[in-house]
Amino acid sequence: xxxxxxxLILLALVALISSSPAAPGPAAPPKxxxxxxxxxxxxxxxxxxxxxxxxxxxxxxxxxxxxTPELTGSGVGxxxxxxxxxxxxxxxxxxxxxxxxxxxxxxxxxxxxSMKGMGASGLTVDSEESRLKKVIEYCKQKKIxxxxxxxxxxxxxxxxxxxxxxxxxxxxxxxxxxxxTKEGNSxxxxxxxxxxKNIPLTEIGAALDMVDLLKKVFL
Numbered sequence: 001x002x003x004x005x006x007x008l009i010l011l012a013l014v015a016l017i018s019s020s021p022a023a024p025g026p027a028a029p030p031k032x033x034x035x036x037x038x039x040x041x042x043x044x045x046x047x048x049x050x051x052x053x054x055x056x057x058x059x060x061x062x063x064x065x066x067x068t069p070e071l072t073g074s075g076v077g078x079x080x081x082x083x084x085x086x087x088x089x090x091x092x093x094x095x096x097x098x099x100x101x102x103x104x105x106x107x108x109x110x111x112x113x114s115m116k117g118m119g120a121s122g123l124t125v126d127s128e129e130s131r132l133k134k135v136i137e138y139c140k141q142k143k144i145x146x147x148x149x150x151x152x153x154x155x156x157x158x159x160x161x162x163x164x165x166x167x168x169x170x171x172x173x174x175x176x177x178x179x180x181t182k183e184g185n186s187x188x189x190x191x192x193x194x195x196x197k198n199i200p201l202t203e204i205g206a207a208l209d210m211v212d213l214l215k216k217v218f219l
Contacts, residue, residue, distance in 0.1 A: 030177050030200050032145045032217050033105035035076050035098040036061040041132055042167040043121055044112030046151050053210045059218055060093040062104070066121050066131065069138035076102045086121045106145040106218075107135075109171045112152050113163035125163050129170050136174050147217075148175035150184045151207040173197050177217070179210060 038054070038061050040047040047065070054061050064071060064078055065088045071078055077100035081089045093102075109132070118128055139146055148171050152164075172178060172193045178201040180190045185203055194201035204210060 027200065029202055029213060029217050032147065032177070034060070034218060035093050035102055035104050036106045036108065036218070037067065037072060037104045038063045038108045038110065039067055039135075040065055040117070041109040041111045041148070041171045042113035042128060042164065043117030043123065044110070044114040044152070045117070046112035046149070047110035049151050049207050050108055050110045050149055050210075053207060053214065055092075056208070056211045057214045057218075059214060060098075061108075062089075062091045062093050064089045066123070067135060068131070069134050072104065072107070072135055072138055072144075073142070074101070075104060076100050103142070104144055106147060107139055108147045108149055109175075111148055111150045111164075111167050111171055113167045115163065125166060129166060132167075132170050136171065140174070145177070146171075146175045147177045147179065148172050149210070150178075150180040150190065151210075152181070152184055168193075173199075175199055178202070179204060179213065181206065 036054075036059065038047060038050055043065065047063070051061065051063055062076060062078055064081075066086075067078070071081065076093045076095070076098050077091050078089045081087075083089055113125070118124065123131070136146065138144075150168070150172075168189070172190060173196075176199065178190055178194055178199050180201065180203055182203045182205060185191060190201060193199065202213060204213065
């Protein structure tokens, strides 16, 4: 009789466990639309990594290292602006789908400060911060989806108040989606911003993990 009761209890526990809702998995990333502009927040080489990832994902994009609100507003092709000293612009957008002048729907900011990069563009930390704020304000006015990406590791972060941290403060709180490496978010800095501002955040192990992620975001 005792054994029979034990079996009944065990069956009841199994039924309870099987009927309980499964633990939630990682939230699906938000959707974004093409055409896409990529740029740097701090003029580091991290934006090159982002562009390579987009190419691997088969996603077309326009790139400019120091876009202004006016240039951003010119849309695909960036008004035909050509690269020169302290300025780089490239267009790899599918013109059959998005002719020149088509307004951008999404902008990716690759966050990473480089004094060498800013110097080459004739920028200081203050002027780069000011430029970014103007572009972000324009994006908000025009409802351009902002993705902020941080692919640098912990070593690139620097102490509080560093050039890199200022770039994070300038861009991350205004993003519509945050993508960061686990190492770069080891102190929970981006998680705290995401929670405070209710921004979807996806952590990745390495930059190449963005290939599949961005396919889900854009396709």
